[in-house]
Amino acid sequence: xxxxxxxxxxxxxxxxxxxxxxxxxxxxxxxxxxxxxxxxxxxxxxxxxxxxxxxxxxxxxxxxxxxxxxxxxxxxxxxxxxxxxxxxxxxxxxxxxxxxxxxxxxxxxxxxxxxxxxxxxxxxxxxxxxxxxxxxxxxxxxxxxxxxxxxxxxxxxxxxxxxxxxxxxxxxxxxxxxxxxxxxxxxxxxxxxxxxxxxxxxxxxxxxxxxxxxxxxxxxxxxxxxxxxxxxxxxxxxxxxxxxxxxxxxxxxxxxxxxxxxxxxxxxxx
Numbered sequence: 317x318x319x320x321x322x323x324x325x326x327x328x329x330x331x332x333x334x335x336x337x338x339x340x341x342x343x344x345x346x347x348x349x350x351x352x353x354x355x356x357x358x359x360x361x362x363x364x365x366x367x368x369x370x371x372x373x374x375x376x377x378x379x380x381x382x383x384x385x386x387x388x389x390x391x392x393x394x395x396x397x398x399x400x401x402x403x404x405x406x407x408x409x410x411x412x413x414x415x416x417x418x419x420x421x422x423x424x425x426x427x428x429x430x431x432x433x434x435x436x437x438x439x440x441x442x443x444x445x446x447x448x449x450x451x452x453x454x455x456x457x458x459x460x461x462x463x464x465x466x467x468x469x470x471x472x473x474x475x476x477x478x479x480x481x482x483x484x485x486x487x488x489x490x491x492x493x494x495x496x497x498x499x500x501x502x503x504x505x506x507x508x509x510x511x512x513x514x515x516x517x518x519x520x521x522x523x524x525x526x527x528x529x530x531x532x533x534x535x536x537x538x539x540x541x542x543x544x545x546x547x548x549x550x551x552x553x554x555x556x557x558x559x560x561x562x563x564x565x566x567x568x569x570x571x572x573x574x575x576x577x578x579x580x581x582x583x584x585x586x
Contacts, residue, residue, distance in 0.1 A: 318568055320376045320416045321348040323355065326564045327557075331423055339422045344383040345407070346416030352376045352568050357558035359551030360575040361417055363406050368573050370413040377417045378561070380424060380432075380554050381547070383410075389419075424553050433493055435553040439472050442491075452493050453512060459487040462514055462540040469516060475548035477579035481529040482540030488513045495549040500524035507532055507539055514540040518549030548577050 320343070328335075335341070354374030358365045361379035369377050384392045384403060395403035410417065424431045433452065437443045442454040456465070463484030470478035492506040496518040503525040506515045520526060520543070529541035551574055558572035 318352050318565060319349050320346070320352055320418070323352050323376060323561070323565050323568065324348075324378075324418050327420075327561055328423065330560065330564055331427060333423055333426045336422050336426070340382075340388055341419050341422045344379075344389055344417045344419050345410045346375075346414065348416060348418075350375065350414065350416055352565070354569040354571070355558075355561060355565070356571055356573045357554050357561060358573045358575050359547050359554045362575050362578070363409065365573050365575050366406070366409055366413070366415060370409075370415065372571065374569070374571065375413070375415055377415055378420050378554075378557065379417060380419075380421055380550060382419060383417050387421075420554075420557060424557070431556065432495055432550045432553040435556050436473070436495055436549060437493060439552050440469060442493075447490065450492075450509075450511070452506075453509075454491055454493070456488050456491055459489045462486045462488055462542075465491070465514065466542045469542060469544060470548075473544055473548040473552065474574065474577055475544040476577040477581040478542065478544050478548070480540060480542045481526065482514070482533050483538075486513070486538055486540055488540065490514075491516055494518075495544075496546055500528070503541075504528055507541065513538060514542060516542045516544065516549075518544055518546040545577055545579060547575060551575065 355376045355378060356369035356374040357378045360381040361377050361383050382389055445455045447453040447455060461484060462480060462482050465488050466478060466480040490512050491514045492512050494502055494506060494515060494517045503515060503517060503520055506512055507529060532539040555572045558570055562570040
């Protein structure tokens with residue numbers, strides 16, 4: 317008889333990472349003292365993922381991204397007051413199915429190394445190739461064409477609408493990872509580094525990172541930037557979190573339920 321709170325406490329204790337004084341992590345919905353029947357682990361607790369969890373009898377959902385569209389869950393009061401129709405359906409489903417939702421975000425990023433970066437690099441086969449003098453940069457040997465690299469990363473991560481900037485035939489010998497949303501300054505530093513041929517990000521403002529990458533190409537710099545999407549770039553870390561949880565609560569079924577990339581590429585016109 318393990319409660320949601322106890323299951324989460326085992327995971328947090330095992331991680332051994334001090335909690336931030338002001339953290340986004342925590343319970344977002346449901347009763348933390350409810351006994352756990354099963355645990356669903358996902359990158360984003362979309363309504364579709366919640367449907368899958370409930371159908372499998374899993375009443376604790378561990379999500380890397382927020383439940384109600386705001387990183388710090390500050391929009392829920394506004395969504396309630398304005399009777400937002402989408403929020404109304406989702407919150408009613410959570411309540412009706414007695415789901416408890418825990419936000420696992422900061423803890424993933426605060427491990428050493430960052431568990432999100434680590435999981436993606438390993439999935440791409442780059443982990444052994446990290447540049448010792450340049451954290452977050454990886455050698456590609458033999459070099460790979462930018463277009464090929466983008467297609468491979470999209471396939472491995474399930475990114476349905478990945479994009480890239482640059483010459484598709486440009487050879488990439490060194491690539492940097494800035495997954496999720498890291499902001500323009502971090503992306504700029506990577507793109508401007510003379511040893512980095514390409515940058516792989518989750519998402520970025522198009523008038524900042526996108527424009528800078530496009531200008532770098534026009535200016536004659538042999539650079540490229542691959543945009544996978546926020547969810548595809550980070551979600552693989554939650555598959556690893558599910559494995560860890562399964563070993564820590566062996567008496568409870570644990571299942572990784574990946575959220576599908578919500579974006580789809582537009583096909584050729586008919």
